[in-house]
Amino acid sequence: MKKLKILAVALTCFGVLQAQQKEVDFNNPTGLKMETEYSSDNSEIHDILSFEGIDYQKIKFSDEELKGKSYKLTVKEIWDGNIKTETVVLDSKNLGVKEFETLKDSVLNMKVMSKLTNDNQLKMTFKFSRFSVTKKYDAIKSDDYSLRNLVDESNLDIGYNKAFYLLAYILPYERADGSKSWCEVGTSGDDIEKWGEKFGIKHYLLFEMTFE
Incomplete structure (x- = not known):
C-alpha cells in the first residue's frame, strides 16, 4: 500500500509558522x-x-487524482456536547452549474473567512476560484470564537471517498484559574465530536470535507 503524504504549513500555539510533513497509511493509494x-x-x-475579529485561511488541495472528483463540505453544529444539526455547506454536484460538478484541474484552492456578527451569528464565506458560498450559524455572545485548521493542529488524515475533519470554529477551553486555551482543544486528537463534553465547550462548528 502506498502512503498518503500530507504537506501542511501549520500555525503553532505560539504563533510560529513551520512546515510539517506527515506520512500515513490510507485505504486509497493517493498523493x-x-x-x-x-x-x-x-x-x-x-x-x-x-482588530476586526476576522479569521482567514487559504487552503490548497493538490493531486493529479483530484481531476474528475466532486467535493462536498458539511458542518455539524454542536451545542453542550450534542450534535444539534448536520447540514451541507456546499456540494459541487448540486451547485446548478454542470462545469462545477467535478474538478477539471489537479488543484482546488479555497479561501475561508469568518467572524462573529453583531447579531450573534458566525458568518463564514468559502471562496473558490469562480464562486463563493456564505453561511451564517447561531452562536453565543462571545468574542472568543476561533477558526482552527484540524488537519494541521491534530495531524489528521485526508484522502478520497471518505469524509475527513477539516475545520472547527470553536470557543476556548476555560481552565480553573480563568485562563483560556484554544490550542489545547485543537491539538487534542481526532475525538472531535466529544470536545463539548471533554472541555466543557458550550458551542462549536465542525466541518468535514469529502472528495469522491
Missing part, C-alpha cells in the same frame, strides 16, 4: 496534499484582521 496559509504570514494584515 493528496494540503497546504494552508494563515493571515499571520503578513503581520500588518494579521493585525487588521485581528
Whole structure:
C-alpha cells in the first residue's frame, strides 16, 4: 500500500509558522496534499484582521487524482456536547452549474473567512476560484470564537471517498484559574465530536470535507 503524504504549513500555539510533513497509511493509494496559509504570514494584515475579529485561511488541495472528483463540505453544529444539526455547506454536484460538478484541474484552492456578527451569528464565506458560498450559524455572545485548521493542529488524515475533519470554529477551553486555551482543544486528537463534553465547550462548528 502506498502512503498518503500530507504537506501542511501549520500555525503553532505560539504563533510560529513551520512546515510539517506527515506520512500515513490510507485505504486509497493517493498523493493528496494540503497546504494552508494563515493571515499571520503578513503581520500588518494579521493585525487588521485581528482588530476586526476576522479569521482567514487559504487552503490548497493538490493531486493529479483530484481531476474528475466532486467535493462536498458539511458542518455539524454542536451545542453542550450534542450534535444539534448536520447540514451541507456546499456540494459541487448540486451547485446548478454542470462545469462545477467535478474538478477539471489537479488543484482546488479555497479561501475561508469568518467572524462573529453583531447579531450573534458566525458568518463564514468559502471562496473558490469562480464562486463563493456564505453561511451564517447561531452562536453565543462571545468574542472568543476561533477558526482552527484540524488537519494541521491534530495531524489528521485526508484522502478520497471518505469524509475527513477539516475545520472547527470553536470557543476556548476555560481552565480553573480563568485562563483560556484554544490550542489545547485543537491539538487534542481526532475525538472531535466529544470536545463539548471533554472541555466543557458550550458551542462549536465542525466541518468535514469529502472528495469522491
